[in-house]
Amino acid sequence: MKPTTRGTLAAVLTGVAAAVGAAATPAAAGETVPVPVPLDGVERALNVQLPKISGQLPVPMPGSPDGPRYVEGRLIPEHALPQLPVSSGLPGVDVRAPLPHLLGDGFDHLGIAAPAADVQTLTPGLSVDTPLTPPNPDNFGLPKPKVPQAAVLTPLLQTVLGANVATGSGA
Structure with a gap:
């Protein structure tokens, strides 16, 4: 070379x-990554006007977990397996499609915009307790038996969706 x-x-x-x-x-x-959809080559090859399409992909951001909490009367802390918060979003889209005029050479357009929506989530967690009480001074420092406890903390999902549909003149 x-x-x-x-x-x-x-x-x-x-x-x-x-x-x-x-x-x-x-x-x-x-928080989002823009994703354009390139249709210029198809427009030139077919000599037609195609929709303009772009989107947004969210970037998930993990948060810090809520640590275990020590509660009086329990041997194992509450939330043994803590819930992990994750903030992200739903993908967004923006489409602008041409609509041909029936009585002329110009174009009107139909636009749909659904921006990326924020999503806050919490992963499932676990809370357990042993079948023994803490040491009891009235019982010579020995623990008493009790019913074991186990709980699964349910996941959480919060979001607000929105979209706009519009028509107008222009390409």
């Missing part, structure tokens, strides 16, 4: 790496 070819190839690879790095930095800093 000639030195000029190697230099050109190195310059192209450096430019591509810089473009990918610049595009990835804002996406990693935000």
Whole structure:
């Protein structure tokens, strides 16, 4: 391979790496990653006007678990397996489709926008207790038997959805 070819190839690879790095930095800093759907080549190949489609994918962000809580009268702390909060979102979409005029050359459009919605969740957890009480001074420091306890903490899911549908003039 000639030195000029190697230099050109190195310059192209450096430019591509810089473009990918610049595009990835804002996406990693935000809560959603934009996802465009490129249909320009299909429009040119078929000579038709296609919808403009883009979306957003959420980035899940784990939170810190709520640690075990020590309760008087129990040998094992409450929430032995803590619930882990995770905040993320539902994917969003933005579609703008052309609608042909029946009596003219222009186009109207139909737009649907469903932005990414925030989702807060808690994973399932576990709370257990032993079949013995803490040491009892009235019983020479020995524990008394009791009914063992086990509880599964239910998961939680919270979100608010929304979408807009609009029509108007223009492509």
